[in-house]
Ligand SMILES: Nc1ncnc2c1ncn2[C@@H]1O[C@H](COP(=O)(O)OP(=O)(O)O)[C@@H](O)[C@H]1O
């Protein structure tokens with residue numbers, strides 16, 4: 001496998017981790033753990049940004065409808081985060097892969113001393129071949145005047161982390177094959193876009209909201225993430241997380257999903 005991408009950030013969304021009946025998608029968690037372990041043990045460096053704390057928390061206490069109250073969501077994420085990490089730890093252990101948990105707030109990357117410490121921690125973990133698993137620290141995040149600690153959602157968090165750790169590639173795994181020229185849930189004739197070199201206003205118009213009650217951002221937040229990535233001359237892909245082995249296909253140069261990058265890639269046109 002080519003090693004064009006040495007340091008890779010992979011983000012997985014709630015809709016890939018939680019099934020529509022509120023059960024946990026253990027198959028995806030197992031395959032993801034195995035694929036990322038292999039990459040990490042074969043000359044790549046891998047960081048996982050995972051959503052799912054609120055969804056797993058809902059599963060744990062048997063709640064079927066996502067609450068809107070912030071306090072309830074924060075409590076659910078506190079319940080779900082430890083469960084989620086347990087699932088990942090057990091699953092990565094099957095591939096002899098050690099993982100570490102980092103819960104970030106925006107001030108951590110905005111303040112020089114704390115950002116220096118987080119970067120040192122991540123680099124030390126990667127040097128030691130440990131996979132950092134990152135989520136937003138939902139229970140303490142706030143978004144208020146003079147005290148902004150919230151990333152808001154994990155697509156943006158993943159793009160910020162990709163820049164922060166100077167990674168070569170961000171892969172966003174979702175419940176859909178990539179970015180389409182219209183939301184396929186509303187338009188059955190929508191076509192998959194294979195290559196996106198820039199984020200135009202027209203493109204922002206085709207990006208709709210989330211697909212299930214468990215996902216939060218939809219394609220809009222993924223395009224905001226892509227903008228951060230392209231502005232910083234990096235590369236990103238949106239792939240279907242149903243079978244995370246698709247990560248290997250993308251890295252090997254197969255034209256799967258949607259690729260965001262200024263330079264063309266062989267085999268990719270939107271014709
Ligand atoms: N133009 C588009 N192309 C693809 N998906 C779209 C588009 N517009 C809206 N969507 C919706 O975005 C959803 C993925 O976002 P979301 O539900 O937030 O997932 P995640 O939990 O992976 O972040 C898709 O299931 C789809 O319904």
Ligand SMILES: N[C@@H](CCC(=O)OP(=O)(O)O)C(=O)O
Pocket residue numbers: 012013014015050051052053054055077135136138152153154155214215216217218
């Ligand atoms: N921090 C939240 C995730 C929020 C989020 O961005 O979710 P998603 O749109 O599914 O990536 C959680 O773990 O539930």
